[in-house]
Amino acid sequence: MGYRLAAFGEFLLRLHSNGHQRFGQTDGYTAYYAGAEANVCVLLARLGMQVDYISRVPDNDLAAAGLQQLRGHGVGTAHVALGGQKLGLYFSEPGNQLRPIRVIYDRNGSAYAELEPGMLNWNSIFQEHQCFHWSGVAAALSASSAAVCAEAIQTARDKGLLISSDFNYRATLWQYGKKPAEVMPPLLYHSDVAVADLDAVEIYYGITTDASLPLEERFRQTFTTLQRHMPRLKTLAMSFRKTQGAAPVYSGALAHEGGFYFHDGFPVPMVTDAIGTGDAFTAGMLYGLTNGHAPQDIINFATACGLLKQSIPGDWAILSLKDIELLLKQGISGRIAR
């Protein structure tokens, strides 16, 4: 019987401008449910892992419709607390290769942001889980919800769960008066597994690497330095988007139990929806890790998940094991799968 994972963070409704329309011309929004940790849960559940999502949402039909979708994908929602008044939202407008996707957050005062220590009984939540996952945005919204992250991490540590942390830095959040560099290091301290990018490592810890070095080397140095601040860290994964020549390349790196493993990358000639790429990469890595795959297979699988997410509208990687294995076997091709 496999691992059971619990993930904690804010649940969001994303309102994405229709077609290719900008905010200044749109007639409406497509609704997707989202949230970094929910995104991870959805892909893991679709791949067959037992996962429970933990959050707090208002007791209204907007939130209920989202939980309904999570359950559809197989994510457990029994521990999502109901309360507060507002579901976290974000608006997005489509970009294309010429212009970036733009995001407007509307998350202040959400049911999640108003979480306070004691509201969630972590001891009773963590009963069947072997793994706990959270990310930096879970601590970026309010001091009180960051404190709930601390509760969760401490309980997970006490109960011996594997702790997986995604650095996940968002510059436009973090408006509650504390700096990420104050809040994040103590929370990340207990991590066994982490996903990060070079920017977040610098913001949270002030760790930098020489930008003229190859990414592989910068990854190696970063991992070595990070271990000083994260004493239990055994696994670190990172994905990269390199713009070289005509099409960008999406690649991945893994440090795992002493070794370093790299995926050379896939070309990315077209992106349908870039949001959620990192979460799909994280889910792929956790899937490989908890299923005991070889490290090179883990990073290959994770990179494939991150790539394929970019072909799918919405924040969730609506993928099956077969889709990922097909990519790993055939690479990118224009074939029709009849």
Add this chain to the structure above:
Amino acid sequence: MGYRLAAFGEFLLRLHSNGHQRFGQTDGYTAYYAGAEANVCVLLARLGMQVDYISRVPDNDLAAAGLQQLRGHGVGTAHVALGGQKLGLYFSEPGNQLRPIRVIYDRNGSAYAELEPGMLNWNSIFQEHQCFHWSGVAAALSASSAAVCAEAIQTARDKGLLISSDFNYRATLWQYGKKPAEVMPPLLYHSDVAVADLDAVEIYYGITTDASLPLEERFRQTFTTLQRHMPRLKTLAMSFRKTQGAAPVYSGALAHEGGFYFHDGFPVPMVTDAIGTGDAFTAGMLYGLTNGHAPQDIINFATACGLLKQSIPGDWAILSLKDIELLLKQGISGRIAR
């Protein structure tokens, strides 16, 4: 040269579930901009009146897209203050004759709700206006924005503007710790013109009438009693939706300078979007009033505006003078206007 009117209230983005879909099944939302006072402005501007909308919205593209639409209809937006973080929102799902439209508000912490006295310079805003319009929802969101309503009304009174107030009671707002019956009477005190419904009159003033009486009589009694609390009140308008037999009937009543005037009502066999009906009625009444029409013409025109709004998607009465005159001349008919 005609009247110039200023109106004050919260500007909203409405997200209305696509097609006939309920929240629990929708794939997205059509975007309409809204707000009771903005709705009044749009119809008045379309009818050719000079109107300025006064509000506070965040400096982001969601708000800018809405102001852009207001300007398109001819509403002045030069006095809309930029600031705060959040645009007021509401979500709606379509009803039909069997099931009501449902609304979920997300307005806490909006740029408008966080308005504080002194932020808007009413003396400089009211320079060319002869009329000021506001409604009960403008005072329903926060103590501080209710205080700004008081500022606006006092300045309008001092400058001799005609004050038009729509009672506009929404039970699910008013969560800031004060009761409508405390807040509204002092604000309504200075009104020259008012639009109300029987429920709001009871909530704000405790005034009731015998429900077995005809609506016309209840309207007469209500006006007489209200005048005791609103010493300057010379004009009161009210619209009614009566469900009698197969199709509902939409009718209107006007008390004006001592006389009572009634429109018998239009049948309403079908409603495309009921939201904004009252605001269209109010705009129609203000149009007739400020153009010096005869009282019976005023209530006929206002009732026609309220009826026609129900045929139009969104909160705004996208109407021309010709549309309204055609209805008043031909009544409801299945004709094609070729």
Add this chain to the structure above:
Amino acid sequence: MGYRLAAFGEFLLRLHSNGHQRFGQTDGYTAYYAGAEANVCVLLARLGMQVDYISRVPDNDLAAAGLQQLRGHGVGTAHVALGGQKLGLYFSEPGNQLRPIRVIYDRNGSAYAELEPGMLNWNSIFQEHQCFHWSGVAAALSASSAAVCAEAIQTARDKGLLISSDFNYRATLWQYGKKPAEVMPPLLYHSDVAVADLDAVEIYYGITTDASLPLEERFRQTFTTLQRHMPRLKTLAMSFRKTQGAAPVYSGALAHEGGFYFHDGFPVPMVTDAIGTGDAFTAGMLYGLTNGHAPQDIINFATACGLLKQSIPGDWAILSLKDIELLLKQGISGRIAR
């Protein structure tokens, strides 16, 4: 082997505002192809009759796409001349029971309007036909196209075809300097069969009836008077939309070889698209007539066609014989046809 019918008139692209949106708020238009005589052809072809449509359209993809649809429904398009620069257009915005559908024409200078006598070789066109159909709008656009109508009618008369004329008066056309009362009577003179309404009869001939009489009686009087101006007229059909009580009623009348026949009418609680109703009625009448049905069956069938059209978006009555027979057998019911 059945009748073969030729019909002549302007082919149009209709651009109908999406959803329930008015011109002042729409984001786009649904494309339907149209034209009174094309509409008649489509239903007749769907019912199995051999029909050829005669018109003139520009040699571009907009017109080609419409001819393609006509052929799909079984209408012959071999005699549609290519030439000119512009396809006739009209824009429409949806109405509902509260507000009428509105139409904006853009037909000036169309390939059809620029038709001139001699351009179409009617002798070679009419080779296998037993019936010719046209309507008043075919003569309403330009003096030269009205002259082409005269050519067609004269050739049809010379060749012994049954001539069917729909009065079809549109007030906002007729801008080329002649009055309908000058142009239409000589064209209608040769008609064997006609469809009319009371307004058009008045405009074209100045014939009126006492509006306080029952519609049946007004129809009888109209037919009798009309016969004086149309000496060959043996068949006259008329449809009525009466608004009595909650829902309108749609009914029909037929004068045929000395007798008068009436359909009492169907209630019309809802209309999806009223445009094309009269053309479907006309097609239904011609179908019954050319198939030798009993007069009461003819008017029943025609009325059923006119009613059912109102349930179908676009100008064409996308109906099968089975649909019409089902209505005639079951009436209007909420049943599901599984």
Add this chain to the structure above:
Amino acid sequence: MGYRLAAFGEFLLRLHSNGHQRFGQTDGYTAYYAGAEANVCVLLARLGMQVDYISRVPDNDLAAAGLQQLRGHGVGTAHVALGGQKLGLYFSEPGNQLRPIRVIYDRNGSAYAELEPGMLNWNSIFQEHQCFHWSGVAAALSASSAAVCAEAIQTARDKGLLISSDFNYRATLWQYGKKPAEVMPPLLYHSDVAVADLDAVEIYYGITTDASLPLEERFRQTFTTLQRHMPRLKTLAMSFRKTQGAAPVYSGALAHEGGFYFHDGFPVPMVTDAIGTGDAFTAGMLYGLTNGHAPQDIINFATACGLLKQSIPGDWAILSLKDIELLLKQGISGRIAR
């Protein structure tokens, strides 16, 4: 702790023509998942009952997407067998008050129709259930799937489950060479609870009542006669659609433990989607019954469920307890639920 119900039948993908378009003009289809018994499950699960759906679907993404939606609404899908090649389908085109919805079935050779006795282990399926529900369409597709119905019913009887049967006759199914009157009576024999309509009672048992009697009396007589063929029958529910005057009326009747209970009916001025009405009625009745409500409350609740379904697109009654209670309290009103 409440009842746990199992329901068995064919799972379907419905492809419903977009907008108001007929098959002959549509550009595509909206996808809804369906199946009489699945429909019942969805509403019961939304109302909080524990329900498991039992069926057989192919192991492909079309079926998986449907099961995903079932799980979202809270329906257990652990006992849905995977196998076969084809998911049952049906196509529909929208009707309106003038023209009926039309359905084209494509169910032959589906994974369900190819079910054979022994494929499902009913002993292991029925472990925690107190109630089994099925309907006539479950036996209408193939002899072998009708035999699986018999297996299920016998096992349910042996294990002491309450057996609920919906007569649910569809004339265009039943093409496998047996008559409903041969197949259905032995299957219905064990029913404790049934939903029927007068037509199905006649088809299955040859039982008729005098059509000139009031529906209430016909219901009473039908129940009394049916009990002779269904010895365990204690509860019978029936819904009626009466077209009287302008708008139809939807009403219900219940026979329960010796008494007869009626709901006078709701007017139905507009229908968004009539399909699934009967299943929502059945679910409402089962909800009241298994929660021990008073008989009059049961039939009121069931009738309200059937009515409200007609306001919702798709086959599923996307309703909450609150929606139903609001209707029972306020009736049909044009109010906005803000």
Add this chain to the structure above:
Amino acid sequence: MGYRLAAFGEFLLRLHSNGHQRFGQTDGYTAYYAGAEANVCVLLARLGMQVDYISRVPDNDLAAAGLQQLRGHGVGTAHVALGGQKLGLYFSEPGNQLRPIRVIYDRNGSAYAELEPGMLNWNSIFQEHQCFHWSGVAAALSASSAAVCAEAIQTARDKGLLISSDFNYRATLWQYGKKPAEVMPPLLYHSDVAVADLDAVEIYYGITTDASLPLEERFRQTFTTLQRHMPRLKTLAMSFRKTQGAAPVYSGALAHEGGFYFHDGFPVPMVTDAIGTGDAFTAGMLYGLTNGHAPQDIINFATACGLLKQSIPGDWAILSLKDIELLLKQGISGRIAR
């Protein structure tokens, strides 16, 4: 007067998931009609050739809507037999450059698959035709429909028609118990003209070429070897999709009366819909061949058709001669054709 061509195969309704949505998230499907041979017919008819499509479809509105579209494009449908119960279907989800289009077939038991020898009277069908076209999928569905292919081919041979065969191998069809290598060679034996790809040649005949050779050389060897099995074969065409560097390249090869001709290929930076590419290539080749073009022009034209199809949604190459000539003249450019 040109060639008249008859083509035989299964007519299909394709249901293609809306927007970019995967099966697991779609809200509906766009409807396209399809079928390899129908696709060929549509482009040939659009280019002005006389073509008749021969198939068998059920007598329902789904099939009728498709035939209507064929007729619109100019394809003769008089020889499409009505009968059976089911129209062949396939579902597809959009791919993009990162993930393949996926197809789910639902064709078992279709009206076409249930065709049996004797049902179609090939002698009376082939009266005015000079050419017969079919493809491998026409024989892939059932033994009986493969036997009907044999009937058609034999009759065509007897009557001296040019026989055009597309190898068109689909691995997931061929489930009726026979191998393609048993069925196809006798059917292909009579071909004068063929389109193939290297995979199908291997599956049907076991013919392979050294994969390290250039495609041009592999094509030459394949043709030479194939001629041993297909003694009448004078013309063979093949298209290639090579993924080299950033964008794939689409190219073509032709063996014709002793010579070999190649088109170097077009870059394919973006694909709107890849399905139907091969059929457009085939149609382009047949157009050039039957119009007596020079061999190099034939392969250029065919390759241009195959390329342009990829820019068009749906299975049909909605192209005009002018579109193809413009590409051959200008190549791929970002110009606007004003």
Add this chain to the structure above:
Amino acid sequence: MGYRLAAFGEFLLRLHSNGHQRFGQTDGYTAYYAGAEANVCVLLARLGMQVDYISRVPDNDLAAAGLQQLRGHGVGTAHVALGGQKLGLYFSEPGNQLRPIRVIYDRNGSAYAELEPGMLNWNSIFQEHQCFHWSGVAAALSASSAAVCAEAIQTARDKGLLISSDFNYRATLWQYGKKPAEVMPPLLYHSDVAVADLDAVEIYYGITTDASLPLEERFRQTFTTLQRHMPRLKTLAMSFRKTQGAAPVYSGALAHEGGFYFHDGFPVPMVTDAIGTGDAFTAGMLYGLTNGHAPQDIINFATACGLLKQSIPGDWAILSLKDIELLLKQGISGRIAR
């Protein structure tokens, strides 16, 4: 206080086929308002410049809806004359990298084309403006509207306005019997600033350059030669689309007060809508020029505007200053702007 600009030309409604559909398969059209000079106005107004649009449109709702949108973006419409019968139209079908966008014009007889000298009072229009902008299409529709261009230019010259002219040659217009080479040079004579492309320069003046030279050199030579025909010309801008390798490159050139300035170009891997690119480039150039930016900054800014337009659906560059500055700072990247 900044420059105030007036621009004159035809206002158009563009009807753009939905999705990726060609004319021969589309179900409808998305509505965008357009017109070369209106496009320039919209971007300038969005960037904060005071701009007035001058044109003539019919007094109907189609035109009103467009003016409404112009006002929304901040463009003054007070000088748009109402009259005539027809709004200029154009239809377009989407292209992609494989196939060009196609345009069908329907502009004959439009309110603009029927403008005659004397209809617009240029003396009263030009009261607060420092700059006048027009383009070649404004003179391409009719002799009389070209004469109005001459009036406008002469008045602008008399009043000392800076005159900006876009050569803007459209081959399929110019059907009123005069050649561009007769009409355009006298109109262009007074230009202070111009935008051109090499083709238009050849058509209007017969000026050619050696196509084998680098574009930069051809630009330099063209400017030098043009100055002989345009004695006041101090500023000339030109944009280029070079197809080199996989993706095209979009670049720009500026001659200004004796110097030549070039932007090397942006890669254009994908285009959402190419129409309006040149107008956005022109607006960007005029913005830089009238704000006194350095020449290199002007051409960089203009090129960025032209590039970004290609990412936006419709004819208008829905851009903010921030969007353009972000591109100039970061270049094209796949980043998400959170």
